[in-house]
Amino acid sequence: MDFLQPTTWAEALEAKAAHPDAVAVAGGTDVMVGINFGHLRPSLLMDLTRVEDLQEWSIEDGAVRLGAGVSYARVIAELGTQLPGLAMASRTIGSPQIRNRGTVGGNLATASPAGDAHPALLAADAQVEVASVRGSRRIPVPDFYTGVKRNAMDADELITAVLVVPPSGPQQYSKIGTRNAMVISVAAFGLALHPDRRAVGTGIGSAAPTPRRAPAAEQFLADELTGTGLWESRAELPAATAGRFGELVADAASPIDDVRGSARYRLHALSVMACRALTWAWADYRTDTGKEV
Amino acid sequence: MSTPTPTRTPTGAPEHLTGPGRGGVGDDAQRPDGVLKVRGEFAYGSDLWMEDMLWGVTVRSPHPYARIRSIDIGAALATPGVRAVLTADDVPGEKVYGLELADQPVLALDVVRHQGEPVALVAADHPETARLAASRIHVDYEVWEPITDARAALGHPTWNQVHDSAAEVTELSRENAHLHPQGNLVRHLKIRTGDPAPTADVVVVGEYEVGMQDQAFLGPESGLAVPAEDGGVELYVATQWLHVDQRQICSALALPPAKVRLTLAGVGGAFGGREDLSMHVHACLLALHTGKPVKMSYNREESFFGHVHRHPATMRYEHGATHDGQLIYVKASIYFDGGAYASSTPAVVGNGGTMGIGPYVVPNVHVDCYGAYTNNPPCGAMRGFGSVQTAFGYESQMDALAAELGMDPVELRCRNAMEEGSPTPTGQVIDSPAPVAELLRRLEAMPMPTRVDDGEVDLRDMPGGVSNTTHGEGVRRGVGYAVAYKNVAFSEGYDDYSTARVRLEVVGGEASATVHTAAAEVGQGLVTVEQQIARTELGVKQVTVHPKDTAVGSAGSTSASRQTYVTGGAVKAACEKVRAQVLARAERLVGRTVPDLRLAGGAVVSDAEDIAVPLVDVLGDEALEETVEWHHRPTEAIDPETGQGFAHVQYAFSAHRAVVDVDTELGLVKVVEMACTQDVGKAINPQAVLGQIQGGTAQGLGLAVMEEILLKDGKVRNPSFTDYLIPTILDMPPMRIEVLEYADPHAPYGLRGVGEAPNISSGPAVLAAIRAATGLPLTRVPVRPEHLTGL
Amino acid sequence: MRLICTVNGTQQQVDDVWEGESLLYVLRERMGLPGSKNACEQGECGSCTVLLDGLPVCACLVAAGQAEARQVETVEGMADGGALDPVQQAFLDAGAVQCGFCTPGLLVSTRDLLQRSGRPSDAETREALAGNLCRCTGYEKILDAVRLAADRLAQSGTGGHR
Structure with missing residues (x-):
């Protein structure tokens, strides 16, 4: 095994182009587990923690540009206002030790359906910026996940950053685990209300081969809120609307039975979480009258 | 026989433990290994190190049941850095071993009977080289269909097929349906007492299931074997019972005990999982074969295959009672899945059966308790040992009966509670305090946890925690009670003893004692207790604990809540003999008999005659030493047809109250508070007693709501801490504890074993509380969200 | 490969490190x-918690090379010679x-918690220590130890900086 420690992004991309089978490591929360147990023996291990650009976030053209190497702990501490859904998701990830090392870029690269960041990124309409020596491109996050632990990147590409437009409305994130901390999700749900464009964003985790949105639920809710004038009136949300939204979210999933939970439970849990998340988000929206939309 | 000095001692070999120099029986003395532990300097088995040591790894079967056609070790041997590759052919002595029955191969012979069975060994310069070489060993298997159900393995119809004999015929007529030549039955225990056909006003029938729990000690199986000049081997190992290990290792290596010398390395928790051999023989084989020190340390995945687990159980209970809640009869069928090898299944069946109806007085009892071989992972000792499983059964039944009678569940229990003088189902009369009803009444009297309702939602207080699944929606509170009892020390006629060597001498101008036993310190604090007893009995401050090794006689196992009782008893007895010598010597010094001479404050004192002779003067430069083998009072084997007999030397009693919040829509549980009452006879170290109760409670809670080794067709689906979940600090609630001290007149200091009882009563209390919150019958643990949502 | 980093204030150099080794190894x-x-070697138990450039991390998940030129602090660096750190003393008192296998990781995590938050609430403590599994104690006495250490540090004025 070789070990490479590029200090610039150009150097990292050159190396990845020269060694497409190189495994990039940042927080090590997936890669090192594989190596420790002999399940992963890459010929080249490339440490990305010395590439400074990756460790920063900034505001660019009105969007948060989150470097792929920013830790969950920093997302929680520094980006709670700009990326509330992602910050809530980050708080549910592993332990403090894991949150100090793990990165959103790593979560995307692994592309596990159980990755905690995905539902929040989906709900917030994030884009993933990937790069190679050939140039860079932006992939809308729903298109990024292509299969179980597969993503849309080419062999010579690395993740540069995630771009997310700060919210115009409330966001929520809920995750089921069978322990009260440090647990892999059995099912997860992310929600973003986008009052500025009268839209709704959703994200489902651990309930399909890939993280995915629930488009019918989004459309239903956006239509309801628009059709009944609720965006403007901020009146109470009918319980039936939240219930129907929950059902539609569950309809979008296609879970399996596995060691962490049954498919039927996952569907049920999604509908409950979606209904509750919407209720909480709407309550926030109703009290957040200061913000013009 | 002389024991040659080993050529070299590894870094991390245990040292004599001294300090802290205060604390007798009844005090909160601090651990003598505590400072080392907080400094990171206490060496566990996995910390042992030698300059030229090799790393050993195990090749294990991926199949639960298969015949080995051939093993090709060529590619592994050819890997640079590899020093040895061994298979069953390289085992020089007996090729099978076992705690009670020798039925488990050191390395697989022709058939593997469980996933993870050791097949071959590799030693190499670097662990990665060893792992790589292990992956290059090719084993050709003829895969067989595994037997994975204990009842099917015995040919017993399932509960709902009682009249369908077709079921048994199909299972057992299969090819290779018998895992062992003697069949699939390990033990069948029967209890028959009272009326064989009793009737009652009210009858409650229930079927229950307990999943397979893992000890999940944090320190992995590990040790270092060092080849010795005399052709023998020094093994430093984390274990629970050095001498039973030694016996089995000697047998496998065809070496006499003098050539197989064991020393206890630091143990990172045990809970029963280290009572069987793991890497012991393997490391010795590799060391003797290579002539080099060999270290083996399992990773977490291998650890799940490297030790026995708690037996899963299926149980059917029938309770009959009068309208006013007097128990008339209990009938029970209890099945323990022992997995592929016997381990301690016979004794687990013994406990499960003899205490299988709980601490209640019942005139008519009919129990059948079975242990079966299957192709599931071998099961054996785990804290609570057969009693944890049955407590879920009998306590669930008591709640069901209370509901049927419209009676308060605590009241029903108290009406039927055992007390001193009560007969057990095995016909034994309880001859020491048994405050079952008092434990429950005291729990009831404790204040309930208060709800803080300040309008703010703290997710950390909610079911689901910071995962943000509820802000109070769907949450219902429930309260549940349970009481349990457990035998202390070894039972059924086993000659249970411990050996202690105590030496008193002047060191550095101060009289000090050294205690040498082979009793394994696994974290519970026995080393502290040994010091406390010596301080109290010999009146000295400085007590050194000698490393635990086989240079002194057996101490028996660190299990069955027995070490404070049995090794404590041995240390006390040895101290008494040393004290007698000292007093005799003192009398010679003063030239007359002094009736009230005693040892205190480093002196021989008499209050009557105002004598205080410093021990340093009495001892001079001579050391007084005594070795005592101390046996607790004998028990007897139970009658094979009726189960009657004086089976157990002592019982421990504890009770729990659990308060839970359940998100009834999502099926998530937050345990809000656990309260416990326990009679410990005499708290030798009150702080350590609390630690045992708190820790045991946590393991019971874990089994109730999250801990299970999940199996499919005999294969473990979750051999990791990612998917085998144990409680975190956010899962364990605050506890209220009341410790009672009703002395057992038969035990040293009146003490009662502490470690297991709280592990038994906590889980059933949690289950009862979840039932109370949800109204669901809940007949299986661990309770999963699916069970609570009907999905 | 060669690895040079600072551990407990002392520069360490080791050679012939296999690139797949963890900082823990x-x-x-x-x-x-x-x-x-x-x-556990998979970041699930916290027993290997060390400070890497001041942040608690699982050493099993840090590739050895990632520690190059970094500052590592382990349990061995907590005591000041013969004097135990107040957190170490509180765990003893x-x-x-018990078995002590989780203790080094818990000590490092607790010291970090108390540096950041002088008198944490029990809820804060629980969330901060949720990544450190203990199988022996049921955590009650660990919470006692954290409260005791926080009290002593506050009294001596050497506690949190927040």
Whole structure:
């Protein structure tokens, strides 16, 4: 095994182009587990923690540009206002030790359906910026996940950053685990209300081969809120609307039975979480009258 | 026989433990290994190190049941850095071993009977080289269909097929349906007492299931074997019972005990999982074969295959009672899945059966308790040992009966509670305090946890925690009670003893004692207790604990809540003999008999005659030493047809109250508070007693709501801490504890074993509380969200 | 490969490190610092918690090379010579140590918590220590130890900086 420690992004991309089978490591929360147990023996291990650009976030053209190497702990501490859904998701990830090392870029690269960041990124309409020596491109996050632990990147590409437009409305994130901390999700749900464009964003985790949105639920809710004038009136949300939204979210999933939970439970849990998340988000929206939309 | 000095001692070999120099029986003395532990300097088995040591790894079967056609070790041997590759052919002595029955191969012979069975060994310069070489060993298997159900393995119809004999015929007529030549039955225990056909006003029938729990000690199986000049081997190992290990290792290596010398390395928790051999023989084989020190340390995945687990159980209970809640009869069928090898299944069946109806007085009892071989992972000792499983059964039944009678569940229990003088189902009369009803009444009297309702939602207080699944929606509170009892020390006629060597001498101008036993310190604090007893009995401050090794006689196992009782008893007895010598010597010094001479404050004192002779003067430069083998009072084997007999030397009693919040829509549980009452006879170290109760409670809670080794067709689906979940600090609630001290007149200091009882009563209390919150019958643990949502 | 980093204030250099080794392996097997424990190697138990450039991390998940030129602090660096750190002393006094395998990681995590938050609430403590599994104690005495250490640090004025 070789070990490479590029200090610039150009150097990292050159190396990845020269060694497409190189495994990039940042927080090590997936890669090192594989190596420790002999399940992963890459010929080249490339440490990305010395590439400074990756460790920063900034505001660019009105969007948060989150470097792929920013830790969950920093997302929680520094980006709670700009990326509330992602910050809530980050708080549910592993332990403090894991949150100090793990990165959103790593979560995307692994592309596990159980990755905690995905539902929040989906709900917030994030884009993933990937790069190679050939140039860079932006992939809308729903298109990024292509299969179980597969993503849309080419062999010579690395993740540069995630771009997310700060919210115009409330966001929520809920995750089921069978322990009260440090647990892999059995099912997860992310929600973003986008009052500025009268839209709704959703994200489902651990309930399909890939993280995915629930488009019918989004459309239903956006239509309801628009059709009944609720965006403007901020009146109470009918319980039936939240219930129907929950059902539609569950309809979008296609879970399996596995060691962490049954498919039927996952569907049920999604509908409950979606209904509750919407209720909480709407309550926030109703009290957040200061913000013009 | 002389024991040659080993050529070299590894870094991390245990040292004599001294300090802290205060604390007798009844005090909160601090651990003598505590400072080392907080400094990171206490060496566990996995910390042992030698300059030229090799790393050993195990090749294990991926199949639960298969015949080995051939093993090709060529590619592994050819890997640079590899020093040895061994298979069953390289085992020089007996090729099978076992705690009670020798039925488990050191390395697989022709058939593997469980996933993870050791097949071959590799030693190499670097662990990665060893792992790589292990992956290059090719084993050709003829895969067989595994037997994975204990009842099917015995040919017993399932509960709902009682009249369908077709079921048994199909299972057992299969090819290779018998895992062992003697069949699939390990033990069948029967209890028959009272009326064989009793009737009652009210009858409650229930079927229950307990999943397979893992000890999940944090320190992995590990040790270092060092080849010795005399052709023998020094093994430093984390274990629970050095001498039973030694016996089995000697047998496998065809070496006499003098050539197989064991020393206890630091143990990172045990809970029963280290009572069987793991890497012991393997490391010795590799060391003797290579002539080099060999270290083996399992990773977490291998650890799940490297030790026995708690037996899963299926149980059917029938309770009959009068309208006013007097128990008339209990009938029970209890099945323990022992997995592929016997381990301690016979004794687990013994406990499960003899205490299988709980601490209640019942005139008519009919129990059948079975242990079966299957192709599931071998099961054996785990804290609570057969009693944890049955407590879920009998306590669930008591709640069901209370509901049927419209009676308060605590009241029903108290009406039927055992007390001193009560007969057990095995016909034994309880001859020491048994405050079952008092434990429950005291729990009831404790204040309930208060709800803080300040309008703010703290997710950390909610079911689901910071995962943000509820802000109070769907949450219902429930309260549940349970009481349990457990035998202390070894039972059924086993000659249970411990050996202690105590030496008193002047060191550095101060009289000090050294205690040498082979009793394994696994974290519970026995080393502290040994010091406390010596301080109290010999009146000295400085007590050194000698490393635990086989240079002194057996101490028996660190299990069955027995070490404070049995090794404590041995240390006390040895101290008494040393004290007698000292007093005799003192009398010679003063030239007359002094009736009230005693040892205190480093002196021989008499209050009557105002004598205080410093021990340093009495001892001079001579050391007084005594070795005592101390046996607790004998028990007897139970009658094979009726189960009657004086089976157990002592019982421990504890009770729990659990308060839970359940998100009834999502099926998530937050345990809000656990309260416990326990009679410990005499708290030798009150702080350590609390630690045992708190820790045991946590393991019971874990089994109730999250801990299970999940199996499919005999294969473990979750051999990791990612998917085998144990409680975190956010899962364990605050506890209220009341410790009672009703002395057992038969035990040293009146003490009662502490470690297991709280592990038994906590889980059933949690289950009862979840039932109370949800109204669901809940007949299986661990309770999963699916069970609570009907999905 | 060669690895140079600072451990507990002392520069350490080790050679012939296999690139797939973790920082935990290097500490334990190459630097003679086995205080950080190996219990799961997958970031689920916290027994190997060390400070890497001041942040608590699982040493088992740090590739050895990632520690190059970094500052590592382990349990072995907590005591000031013969004097235990107040957190170490509190764990002893509260009876928070049984088998002790989780203790090094818990000490490092607790010290970090108390540096950041002088008098944490129990809820804060629980969330901060949720990544450190203990199988012996049921955590009650660990909470006692954290409260005791926080009190003592506050009294001596050497506690949190927040």
